[in-house]
Amino acid sequence: MALYDRILVPTDGSPKGNRAVEHALALAAVHDADVHALYVVDTASYAGTGMEATWAGIDDLLREDADEAVATVAALAEGTDVAVETTVAEGAPGREIVRYATDAGCDLIVMGTHGRGGIDRLLLGSVAERVVRRSPVPVLTVRLGEEAEGSTVDDAETTEP
Template sequence: MTRHLLVPMDDSATARAALEHALTVFPDDEVTVVHAVDDLEAGYAGRPPVTVSGDGDETEPEFFADVRSIADRRGDTIETAVIEGTSADAILEYAEDAGIDQIVMGSEGRSGVSRMLLGSVAEAVTRRSSIPVTIVPSSTA
């Protein structure tokens, strides 16, 4: 039975490692890569908003080209989507609406003050998810 995996993606090596993990460990499953756009969070974290490319309503992060090349190199097909909202909330809402069976995501492994101030999207998703979540740590990136 084919399952449907969700891989949240930002422009990081850890997120790419999570995609590689999903494609390697679950080769027969359907994979959707999503990027949550939350301009408030990007500004608060001291990062600029993600640059998007495309025409009209068809916009996506420029790094999705790299994401597709990872899948293409392996001979895999993935779906991509840009979702709006606070990262953890948007990821969980998408997972529920799309009938996702499992979430595979990277974690930077923040600790101390940076974790308290910025929080951890991976931790929030893991704690609140009703489906399995696989966390790929930054040490594998």
């Protein structure tokens, strides 16, 4: 029996974010699991601010970026036996990631973190931190910052709910 059947990898489409994707694909290959690639268009930032009219104008561009981001995950899996399902959602990223993991029956979330600390984390918050705190399934975080260059899978952190 495999430890993981469905691995969720939220992506922001950035090259650094692909480090988390690589971890997710490697784990999926070892555990014969499927990967669910999720991009969340952050519409929550504009709700109720009067920016809705402006938001409507850029929504299509953001959807294109989102589609490209999840397509990149699928492309990285080409040539492997890992099946990738891609989804684009809208809303507050932390909430949508946890909701998707629950609804899709994912048993692990692998996501990047920029490793913010101190006042930055207090002022800015962190999607990864919100997911770690709210997720009903284990979360593996992969540091994406420059200090992560040359790090290995052993450097990733896991949390249990």
